Amino acid sequence: MRTFLYPKKPSGLLYTQRKWVSYLLLLFLFSAPFIQFRDEQLVLLNVLGRKFVFFGLIFTPQDFYLFAFAMLIFLMLIVCFTVIFGRLWCGWACPQTIFMEMIFRRIEYWIEGDANKQKKLDAQPWNKEKVIKKTIKHFLFLVVSFTIANVFLAYLIGSDELYKIISEPFLDHVSGFFSLCFFTLVFYGVFSYVREVVCTVICPYGRLQGVLLDNQSLVVAYDETRGEPRGHLQKDNAKKLGDCIDCGLCVQVCPTGIDIRNGTKLECTNCTACIDACDEVMVKINKPKRLIGFYNLDFIKDRTPFKLSIKAYAYTVVLAIMLGVFGVLIYLRQDVETTILRASGTLYQNRPDGTVSNLYNADLLNKTNKDIYFELKSENEEDKIEFIQKNVVLPKEKSTRLTFFLIRKKKNIKDENYARQKKKKEKEDRKRYSFKLRKKELKER
Numbered sequence: 001m002r003t004f005l006y007p008k009k010p011s012g013l014l015y016t017q018r019k020w021v022s023y024l025l026l027l028f029l030f031s032a033p034f035i036q037f038r039d040e041q042l043v044l045l046n047v048l049g050r051k052f053v054f055f056g057l058i059f060t061p062q063d064f065y066l067f068a069f070a071m072l073i074f075l076m077l078i079v080c081f082t083v084i085f086g087r088l089w090c091g092w093a094c095p096q097t098i099f100m101e102m103i104f105r106r107i108e109y110w111i112e113g114d115a116n117k118q119k120k121l122d123a124q125p126w127n128k129e130k131v132i133k134k135t136i137k138h139f140l141f142l143v144v145s146f147t148i149a150n151v152f153l154a155y156l157i158g159s160d161e162l163y164k165i166i167s168e169p170f171l172d173h174v175s176g177f178f179s180l181c182f183f184t185l186v187f188y189g190v191f192s193y194v195r196e197v198v199c200t201v202i203c204p205y206g207r208l209q210g211v212l213l214d215n216q217s218l219v220v221a222y223d224e225t226r227g228e229p230r231g232h233l234q235k236d237n238a239k240k241l242g243d244c245i246d247c248g249l250c251v252q253v254c255p256t257g258i259d260i261r262n263g264t265k266l267e268c269t270n271c272t273a274c275i276d277a278c279d280e281v282m283v284k285i286n287k288p289k290r291l292i293g294f295y296n297l298d299f300i301k302d303r304t305p306f307k308l309s310i311k312a313y314a315y316t317v318v319l320a321i322m323l324g325v326f327g328v329l330i331y332l333r334q335d336v337e338t339t340i341l342r343a344s345g346t347l348y349q350n351r352p353d354g355t356v357s358n359l360y361n362a363d364l365l366n367k368t369n370k371d372i373y374f375e376l377k378s379e380n381e382e383d384k385i386e387f388i389q390k391n392v393v394l395p396k397e398k399s400t401r402l403t404f405f406l407i408r409k410k411k412n413i414k415d416e417n418y419a420r421q422k423k424k425k426e427k428e429d430r431k432r433y434s435f436k437l438r439k440k441e442l443k444e445r
């Protein structure tokens with residue numbers, strides 16, 4: 001049986017900053033597939049169509065190595081960021097947290113009230129108030145999930161395709177419509193039922209923390225040197241207590257239900273809600289803020305100030321090298337990829353006019369989103385090209401094949417290969433001739 005958490009509504013400076021960061025990220029997330037840049041949507045992750053677009057850069061299946069490399073860089077960026085700043089990504093930038101804490105949770109606070117009211121509502125029998133509140137909440141959850149599913153599909157299949165699913169007859173887009181419904185239900189299930197379990201159990205990134213973090217990583221931590229021994233505020237403190245008054249607010253606001261005072265846990269998403277809650281308490285009791293704050297564990301143990309660890313330097317160097325290599329690969333990448341090969345199983349042909357020809361196949365791939373008009377020419381102006389299969393337009397994001405004879409005057413052939421082939425051909429011709437002669441001699445006898 002799932003035990004639901006009822007985190008208290010957070011407030012404070014960090015929460016306000018987190019809200020603004022979330023608004024910006026949400027704006028980007030919801031608008032990126034609908035913004036056109038260089039005739040493409042700003043971000044497209046069409047896995048099925050094997051086409052990826054990032055800010056005008058188009059990656060076709062032939063560029064898969066570049067895409068895979070970009071993903072590796074992204075992974076390395078997160079690793080590097082985690083080694084230095086802990087799991088800050090999870091609490092401040094991960095779409096799961098942003099949707100959960102900044103949209104769904106706030107709808108819940110708005111309709112059902114703060115944690116205690118929610119708990120009371122869930123405990124009470126089904127009456128008119130409960131039915132109305134739950135219906136409105138889940139209806140809004142479904143509406144938001146449907147919106148997210150639309151945006152998600154726009155990233156996956158493109159906003160144009162999504163528009164067709166919405167605007168054209170249902171029977172023309174049955175699979176698209178069912179995908180929309182499926183993703184709506186998935187998001188609804190995640191944000192109304194699974195919730196923090198995604199961060200604490202399912203997400204593999206959270207599991208990686210144990211490997212990535214070290215004592216120099218900055219994490220949300222409780223300064224136990226300052227806070228312990230904890231104890232409730234008393235007018236005449238008989239024994240000397242630490243700054244923690246054991247009010248439990250840091251636990252009440254935690255969306256993953258942990259007590260940060262028991263040490264850094266894998267479940268902590270670094271959302272910083274407990275920092276705000278504790279700061280508020282510290283202000284009230286006239287103590288310095290940041291009993292809970294961003295600390296490296298060495299600082300808490302023996303006040304060693306933050307410095308980058310060797311691991312952090314090593315990851316940064318690797319990341320810089322990867323970025324450099326990626327930059328070079330992007331710079332060297334060409335809009336049109338051309339492969340010209342001699343047609344298999346053919347030799348050169350001697351033509352009656354004294355020229356020599358070879359049959360070639362040319363495969364051209366257009367990696368841009370524009371048709372390209374082209375003309376195939378030989379570098380040597382005296383050469384002639386005789387097309388068997390001709391094309392003058394290279395359609396956008398498609399490939400085309402040309403088949404042609406390249407005709408060259410014998411005097412212009414300096415290639416050793418040709419000389420070798422010519423010798424071979426002459427030898428074969430001589431053999432054939434002597435064989436014919438021998439046959440003739442035998443007949444005469």
Ligand code: SF4
Nearest residue numbers: 244245247248250278
């Ligand atoms: S909010 Fe601060 S003072 Fe209250 S229990 Fe947590 S650490 Fe202690």
Ligand code: SF4
Nearest residue numbers: 254268269271272274
């Ligand atoms: S311990 Fe603090 S930072 Fe970590 S998840 Fe809970 S509230 Fe957020």
